[in-house]
Amino acid sequence: MKQFKHMLIAQLKLTLREKQAWFWGIFFPVILMVIFMTIFGGTSDDEFSAKVAIVNENPNPTSEMLLSQIKKIPVLEMETDKPISRKEADQMVKNQDIDAAIVLPSSSDATSILLVVNKEDEQGVTAQALSGMLNDFVQRANLSAAGAPPTFDLQFSAITSGDEELNYTDFLLTGMIALSIAQAGMFGMVDLVDMNRKGLIKRLRMTPANMNIFGFSDMVMRLLFSIVQIILLSLIGVFVFGAKLYINFPSLLVVFILGALSFNALGYFFSSFSKTTEAYMGMANIVSFLMMFLSGIFIPVETIPDWIQPISNILPLTYFVEGLRDSMVYSTSIFSSTLWLGIGILVVWGMVTFILGAWFYRRKSIVATR
Incomplete structure (x- = not known):
């Protein structure tokens, strides 16, 4: 010593x-x-893909229509073949098993689609790309409603695996x-x-x-x-x-x-x-x-x-x-x-x-x- x-x-x-x-x-x-x-900041990737889960706890004509359209987006990789519960989706996002969860309207009258991402990754390229992509999807869904005013909007939520935000x-x-x-x-x-x-x-x-x-x-x-x-x-x-x-x-x-x-x-x-x-x-x-x-x-x-x-x-x-x-x-x-x-x-x-x-x-x- x-x-x-x-x-x-x-x-x-x-x-x-x-x-x-x-x-x-x-x-x-x-x-x-x-x-x-x-x-x-993130960098772009021509081969972008994102792993997501769909939450459709109360199936209705509106949510089923949106689900069928979302499944056609080629860059979205579905974690499960069938929709899961919100609780399961939140846990998967916290554990970073998926990049995001998409929560569909709970009733035919509801007008919001919720995108849930991990709080630590919300400024990352994947979260930003998903947000922009679904915003575009919402706008096209609104235009497809012939003669109707804009109906759907996209909301954003971020959750964390920690105790605090x-x-x-x-x-x-x-x-x-x-x-x-x-x-x-x-x-x-x-x-x-x-x-x-x-x-x-x-x-x-x-x-x-x-x-x-x-x-x-x-x-x-x-x-x-x-x-x-x-x-x-x-x-x-x-x-x-x-x-x-x-x-x-x-x-x-x-x-x-x-x-x-x-x-x-x-x-x-x-x-x-x-x-x-x-x-x-x-x-x-x-x-x-x-x-x-x-x-x-x-x-x-x-x-x-x-x-x-x-x-x-x-x-x-x-x-x-x-x-x-x-x-x-x-x-x-x-x-x-x-x-x-x-x-x-x-x-x-x-x-x-x-x-x-x-x-x-x-x-x-x-x-x-x-």
Whole structure:
């Protein structure tokens, strides 16, 4: 512990002396989050399709007519062959088993069609496309009523799986926090590559210093930076963008610490076999770019193409995003089995990459002495 304490203090001094560390460690994640949360939007897809369920609890001539017409819309994929109850539909939307539920008029005199989507996805491309599509459908249904004034209108409703009403901003904020912490860990170990290139690591090996403790002390120092990040980004999200957070602090503490250490271990692993700073940054950029768009930061993993989802399901950032979202937005209990499954996968990633990184550094040490 004495050796660890001295190494941690030394790492902090080295980092704080570098003015660029303040920018890349603190201010760049803030700038990145502000940009994405300000201008982020969905992209178009020529092969758009949406999975929906139909609610027709009180069949009547009006609802049956609308049902027959809706079934003819080619881009709508019906979850069930027959209409389901409103309760079942709401649950499917909450669980994100479907993109939306369409509630048909409950009587012949009713004039409203209700579109129900998940609150976290209401600003996403699928929800917006469905809203526009059904608005167009309603207008054509009105025109088809020969000589009659407009009859039908479309209403919009969003529900959430959390206890409180949530917005897409809440969903995106937690994703950006996870991304910032992950990138800080993956890119933060570049100083080890520079130290190795200058021969400082070789000199350190000649001392009684334990290299594993040296690497771990650097990871803990990055963890301290991550604490500043999560506090600062959360405050900006709440007070600037109006996000609402419902935090379960025990869950958040566990997810944050283990997640941040795991990504620091990933950066430590990259540094262990990178001979130049350029090689390290190239590796970190490729992995970061891959995880940025496949880990559920901007859209739920369930909404990306099926053939890509297996890749998403093995990426550590996927489980870090879900863990932070569960603990910061859904206030998930620390005793949740789903939460601990994701934490377990994060820990495995962290342990494996740290052990491999330590092995590579030891291997370099053996080669250097020959």
